[in-house]
Amino acid sequence: MTLSARLALSRGTFALDVEFTVPAGSVLALLGPNGSGKSTVLGSLAGLLPVHGADVTLAGRQLVGPGVDLPPHERRIGLLSQDALLFPHLSAVDNVAFAPRSAGQSRARAREAALRWLTEVDAAEFAKRRPGQLSGGQQQRVAIARALASSPELLLLDEPFAALDVDSAPAIRGLLRRVLREGPTTVLVTHDPLDALALADHVAVLAGGRIVERGPTREVLGAPRTAFTARIAGLNLVAGVATEDGLRTASGEVITGLPAPDVVVGQAAVAVFEPSAVSVYPHDGEHHGSPRNTVEVTVAGLEPHGPVIRLRVAGGPPWAAGLSADLTPAAVADLELEPGSPVTLSVKAATVAVHPAAD
Numbered sequence: 001m002t003l004s005a006r007l008a009l010s011r012g013t014f015a016l017d018v019e020f021t022v023p024a025g026s027v028l029a030l031l032g033p034n035g036s037g038k039s040t041v042l043g044s045l046a047g048l049l050p051v052h053g054a055d056v057t058l059a060g061r062q063l064v065g066p067g068v069d070l071p072p073h074e075r076r077i078g079l080l081s082q083d084a085l086l087f088p089h090l091s092a093v094d095n096v097a098f099a100p101r102s103a104g105q106s107r108a109r110a111r112e113a114a115l116r117w118l119t120e121v122d123a124a125e126f127a128k129r130r131p132g133q134l135s136g137g138q139q140q141r142v143a144i145a146r147a148l149a150s151s152p153e154l155l156l157l158d159e160p161f162a163a164l165d166v167d168s169a170p171a172i173r174g175l176l177r178r179v180l181r182e183g184p185t186t187v188l189v190t191h192d193p194l195d196a197l198a199l200a201d202h203v204a205v206l207a208g209g210r211i212v213e214r215g216p217t218r219e220v221l222g223a224p225r226t227a228f229t230a231r232i233a234g235l236n237l238v239a240g241v242a243t244e245d246g247l248r249t250a251s252g253e254v255i256t257g258l259p260a261p262d263v264v265v266g267q268a269a270v271a272v273f274e275p276s277a278v279s280v281y282p283h284d285g286e287h288h289g290s291p292r293n294t295v296e297v298t299v300a301g302l303e304p305h306g307p308v309i310r311l312r313v314a315g316g317p318p319w320a321a322g323l324s325a326d327l328t329p330a331a332v333a334d335l336e337l338e339p340g341s342p343v344t345l346s347v348k349a350a351t352v353a354v355h356p357a358a359d
């Protein structure tokens with residue numbers, strides 16, 4: 001079910017011109033600033049926007065090309081947006097059964113398939129409720145089941161967690177991660193680097209209608225090459241293998257943190273923390289108290305970063321390369337920091353989020 005797309009179109013003064021391939025069964029995250037064209041890409045793939053000079057093939061079928069422009073319902077594409085957009089007058093199970101019914105399945109078989117999908121997304125208990133009787137998170141589960149019940153060859157996810165509260169978003173993210181493992185080829189639009197890290201094999205960063213960075217998710221977000229990616233990724237990220245309470249890096253150091261519920265011990269994981277969560281001490285300084293990760297490094301550089309000074313490190317073990325810490329100008333003065341100063345970095349375990357890395 002490989003997706004191969006070349007899209008060109010204009011919307012007023014905005015021009016989109018992109019080309020990308022999403023290998024069968026994998027997830028591509030589209031990142032980019034507001035107005036960079038992410039939704040336009042999804043709309044073009046779904047057949048909701050006219051495109052010119054475009055060529056889109058999905059699983060070898062031409063969706064758009066010379067003389068071809070399949071209507072949306074013939075593209076075998078599922079779309080999930082930030083709002084669940086369920087039919088308000090239908091129960092959860094009837095919402096999910098709608099797609100198989102439309103595809104010509106009998107009422108009984110469509111209902112059976114719908115119940116299977118509702119079970120898959122842990123929503124079977126809501127089967128008989130209407131959307132108005134469900135929370136936002138529960139509605140989104142039903143919407144995921146509905147999108148998958150249509151057996152799409154391509155799934156388009158448009159900010160699927162944006163409308164959810166902070167309590168339900170991680171559970172839905174975990175759920176999507178699970179269903180996408182065996183799921184269809186997927187294009188995900190998100191503003192959140194954690195979504196990309198948790199779900200996407202590859203990312204493409206859009207700016208002004210063009211792809212400016214692309215590659216495996218961790219490579220792109222771990223080593224940003226544009227200001228946008230550096231800002232959205234504005235995070236320290238250490239890759240390794242999940243342990244009970246954090247992860248172990250390739251060179252054997254242990255990073256202690258707070259594993260997300262879907263982290264599996266022994267599998268690839270990333271520890272993510274803000275530069276502002278990193279405290280800086282002289283080598284012989286005191287840094288006791290709550291559980292912390294500490295590492296001895298050397299100051300590579302100090303540069304203004306908004307109201308704070310961003311310290312970048314050199315030296316230390318391999319995983320510490322490129323870490324950054326934000327300090328107040330007063331702290332930089334008090335510690336007499338300058339390039340070459342030896343320092344100890346300390347990161348409270350409670351500020352380190354450990355997430356599964358994309359498979």
Ligand SMILES: Nc1ncnc2c1ncn2[C@@H]1O[C@H](COP(=O)(O)OP(=O)(O)OP(=O)(O)O)[C@@H](O)[C@H]1O
Binds near residue numbers: 036037039
């Ligand atoms: N109906 C329209 N007519 C003309 N221009 C449009 C229309 N819709 C969007 N645009 C323009 O197309 C460009 C890309 O918009 P798009 O919604 O794809 O960006 P986006 O990356 O999804 O942004 P956001 O993150 O804010 O959702 C923008 O410059 C926008 O102004």
